[in-house]
Amino acid sequence: MSLTVRRARPEDAELLLQMSRDFHIEDGSPLDEAGEATLAHVAAGEALAPAYILELDGAPAGFFILTLGYSVENGGTDGFIDDIYLLPALRGRGLGRQGVALAIEAAREAGIRTLLLEVEAPNERAYSLYCKMGFTDxxxxxxxxxxxxG
Structure with a gap:
């Protein structure tokens, strides 16, 4: 059982919005109007925030968004995994690790030198996974x- 990834397309806008809403509710920070409007720009192909759809056997399984930046401290182009989400029914099978690996590969292909992410303090499971995958606190x-x- 392995995930595949593809760039989100404009026709994925509603899917991306629904998964993002679910993610942000689960994360304790529901999207407001500005967040939803920003996500519409992301779904439409915002160059500074490419979105990716994770699929399992051709069906949506989750998503991630990379935001691009530039940092002297980080040696040039850096990126941030702004959101990464796996459908709850698919968790606990090693697919989260695959999703993070696909995000890292997408960042590499985008020329990102340093990749950052944030995790809510109580989410020890995700924190542990990220550390095991080479991220450092x-x-x-x-x-x-x-x-x-607004």
Whole structure:
């Protein structure tokens, strides 16, 4: 049983939106209007945030979004796994590990030098998986400030 990945297409917009809604509810941060509007741009092919659909036997199994940036500290082009989600019914079978591996490969193909991600503090299962796959805890705090509302 193995996952495949493909770039999301405009016709995947509703699928991507529904999986993203489910992910964000599960994560404790439901999408607001601005998030949904941004996701529509992602589904339409936003160059700075390519979305990918994970499939199992040709059926949707999850998704991930890479956001692209540039960092002197990270040696140039960096990327962020903004969201990664596997349908709940498919968890516990090693498919999450496959999904992360596919995201890493997509980042490599996109020319990303350093790949980052964040995980909610209580999600020890995901944290453990990411560490086993070569991600390291930066021991830093991720802060944010909303500059433009809406």
């Amino acid at each position: 930066t021991k830093r705090r991720l802060l944010r400030q909303v500059i433009v509302e």
